[in-house]
Amino acid sequence: MPGPGRIAGVATTLEDPLSSHHPAAVLFDMDGTLVDSEKLWDVALQELAQEYGAELSAEARRSIVGTSMAESMRIMHDDLGQPERDPEISAAWINARILELFRSGLRWRPGAFALLRAVRAAAIPTALVTSSPRALVEIALDTLGRDNFDTVVCGDEVVAAxxxxxxxxxxxxxxxxxxxxxxxxxxxxxxxxxxxxxxxxVLAVPVEVPLGRIAGVHQVESLTGVDLEFLAGLLADWAGATG
Incomplete structure (x- = not known):
C-alpha cells in the first residue's frame, strides 16, 4: 500500500489519472474521527456520574466510545452499580449537556479537514455516519459544514446502530x-x-481506544498526510483481499 502523501501534491479533479481508482464514496465517522469531541463526552459522562454520586470507570468509558446512546447508558448504569436507573432520563441529561458543550466549539482532528476538502474537490460523494443523535449532529455541522456531506446518517435514524x-x-x-x-x-x-x-x-484512526491488529483494517496515527492516492491504494488492497 502506498504511504500517505501530501494533499497539496495530489490533483483533485475528475481528470486525475487516479480518478478511475478512487472510492465510489468516502464515509466518515464523526466523534473522534473528524472532530475532537470525545473529550466533551468525557465531561458530560463524568458530570452525570457525579450527579448520581459515583464515578465512571476508565474501562466503562472506553467501552462507551462509538456506541449508541441506549447502549452507552446501559454500560454507564451497570458500571455505577445503578442498573435500575431510567436510560431515557440519563440520555436526556447527557444530550442537553453535550449540546451545550458542542455549541462552545469543536476542534478538527489532525488532517481531517484537509482530507475532507480534497475528497470534495475531487467530486467524490461523502457521507457522515455517526452514532450521535440528529439534534447533536446538527450542532456539529456548524463546524463540519453541511455542504461537505451528500448525506448524513445519525444514530437515532437507524434501526440497528x-x-x-x-x-x-x-x-x-x-x-x-x-x-x-x-x-x-x-x-x-x-x-x-x-x-x-x-x-x-476501512481506515482506522484510533484515538481514545487502542484497536490492536484487525484483519483487513489499515490503521494510521492521524489523517495528516492521508490523500486521494492513499485512499485509492487502500481500496485496491481491499478489493484484492476480498475479490
Missing part, C-alpha cells in the same frame, strides 16, 4: 454506490466493526 452494519449500508444506499467501493474512516472498535461488517474498505 453500530456495531451493526446498517449505518454504513444505509449511507451507501442513500448515495447510490456499492458499499464494497467505499472507504469508511473510523476511530473506535464499535465503528470499525460496523464498517467492516458492511463490506467497506
Amino acid at each position: 453500530k456495531p451493526h452494519p446498517e449505518p454504513y449500508l444505509t449511507a451507501a444506499r442513500l448515495l447510490g454506490v456499492p458499499i464494497e467501493r467505499c472507504v469508511a474512516i473510523e476511530d473506535s472498535p464499535t465503528g470499525v466493526a460496523s464498517a467492516l461488517a458492511s463490506g467497506a474498505a
